Amino acid sequence: MATVIVAGGGVIGLGTAWRAAQRGFSVTVADPSPGQGASHAAAGMLTPVSEASYTEKELFALGAASLERYPGFVAELTAATGQPTGFRQTGTLQVGYDADDLAVIDDLHALHDSLGVPGRRLTTRECRRLEPMLDPSVRGGLLAETDGSIDPRLLTRALLAAAAQAGVRLIRQPVAQIIHDAERTPAGSGTGPGPGPDGGSAGEDPHGEGPHGGGRVRGVCLADGTTITADWTVLATGWNSAAINGLPADCVPPVRPVKGQVVRLRAPDGFLHRTVRGIVRGSSVYLVPRDDGELVVGATQEELGPDTHVTAGGLWELLRDARALVPGITELEFTEAVARLRPGTPDNAPILGPCAAAGLVLATGHFRNGVLLTPVTADVIADYLETGWLPDVAAHFTIGRFQQSRPGPGGRPDQGGRPG
């Protein structure tokens, strides 16, 4: 049985481990505290439409593909484990607070049209008919009826249970190092470490080594020195993915920590009926209601390095903007403020699939979309492990797109080697 070690037990790592185990791989996940990274703070919006921007059409397509898989994904999870996930598909209402904010909503509406996505432009009155708690000064909105949401903490719990049932082994330790075979110069490249000017493709020999100058990746070394050998190593450690020792230079994912602060409140039944996103004097805020009464308000975005402190200013901004849209939140119980680090990338899109080092597969850089992209990521990585080919929906998202010598986005991605 081929073996897989997944570094990182957030929703991406756990989802991938579960799917790989279902395909017959022997899978181990290493994470000192599964689900306690970005997954722990995530609000769980499933809104490919609202998140899309003009420069991110491929990302929209990936998100839409993942949202399409969600109902089946969570049904399967719950059937396997008996555990709920909080999945709802009640839509997103995106609103503008002042005239400038409304102009952004109109741009978004035009984008929806260009993507062929149904989005309904609403007046203030129509918005308030849907969500009576909205402030009357809201200028108008846009309804995306197929958007959904999920409770990422429930999702993590269900994934942990499903993975365990499928035979996945969990080791509560961080991965310290990638290990590989003794270094040797690969045939046809000869440039040593770093990408060669020819952008040498590892896919040419599915059983060979990558062009990075190291041997095939053979697993990981944990923080306590234990070595876990595996045919495949999946890197799913989020913002920290670049910091693991032993990554060949051309396999280091260009991720950076982007801090997000999130507040949790408790709301009475029917306080909000769907996700409300708003632009308030140029500043973005969202409110995600759950069936159990939790109302998640997020999220700030700060790039200050790997700091997970909740700040007085972050908290104040979230409450200020949420209060402007929905004044009734002032009466709600405050239950938690939490900050975590999302793995930002240069183009806000994830990094998926093989890289120059044979045996190493990337599943990281999901930025604000990790929860949304969990089903599609799990599927495409499991597909790749099984077949050696990355499905088309993910083809745009290999690390190759960041390497100067490669063709731009849209080109056929490199395909990494299969285990020997």
Add this chain to the structure above:
Amino acid sequence: MATVIVAGGGVIGLGTAWRAAQRGFSVTVADPSPGQGASHAAAGMLTPVSEASYTEKELFALGAASLERYPGFVAELTAATGQPTGFRQTGTLQVGYDADDLAVIDDLHALHDSLGVPGRRLTTRECRRLEPMLDPSVRGGLLAETDGSIDPRLLTRALLAAAAQAGVRLIRQPVAQIIHDAERTPAGSGTGPGPGPDGGSAGEDPHGEGPHGGGRVRGVCLADGTTITADWTVLATGWNSAAINGLPADCVPPVRPVKGQVVRLRAPDGFLHRTVRGIVRGSSVYLVPRDDGELVVGATQEELGPDTHVTAGGLWELLRDARALVPGITELEFTEAVARLRPGTPDNAPILGPCAAAGLVLATGHFRNGVLLTPVTADVIADYLETGWLPDVAAHFTIGRFQQSRPGPGGRPDQGGRPG
């Protein structure tokens, strides 16, 4: 050895228990979670001057007397236990944000003069020289140099240790009921339950029963049904003091829950040097720095019954006002938001000393001043238990002042009976 049961293990109950044990009483404190009520949220300002208002001169005198005792009180506590209390006597700077707010500061300054209290009126520039983090738009301030502060959580811990050392027994259970001797009609009253029209004084017979129609209070019954008999029962259960069963009608302290919400931040060394209180567009806020970097921001005041939820609105108001005075707080780490209930009284002053029921002593209703008034309360209640007389400094504060048939504030309070 005469016995005392203290109902309530906040700073007032623990301080009183400690002092009573030092005088030779055998003392028991009953509280399901000592120090977890109002003491847990308290910022620990020791500011009799800043708190004073024109209608509360006796309260100011009581607060000033307590502040005077504080250095000795905490020195004795720390000497006995080796534990710190966070006591500092670095003053309070009270500032006004706009012209109307500054007018309030000027009124306060005039009050200081009338009380003979040194308070120095400062310009914006002088305020910012003392506290460079203050916003330049602050209009001016008033410095009370002798004010102090303490960490109420450290104080609670030290009091628990000191009380235990002095032989106080702690029972982690709530008091459910006051118990007394079989009811009998007291001589000279004959009016049955409730205060007689003559306002019958229990002090006339130090060994007799009170005029309330019940027998002498003989201790308490705990939630699990255990009875603790005692010569003296001290009621120190804060906002909940009126809810204990078995209190004679004329001994029920007129306390009500007043919710206070408080935020804790972490500040770098030297962020603020002293307590800063401000009036920001009519709304009060304070920031209390501690040597260990904690910065406490408080406090809201809401009267919505016994609810201890932190609300989004409370949090937002505190951060809004604190940010207006000290914009630099936005960068500070948020560590905690907590709400607790203070025991409000009709005149904002505590209820101290004997009542109509012999054997029952009140030490409650401290509202916003519980921490400040801990040393003087502990001393005067211990004095009363030992001598049967309430010291003059507390004479104004018996429950008698709320009873219509009694002389108004300033009259000699009733003195309860001593144990037989």
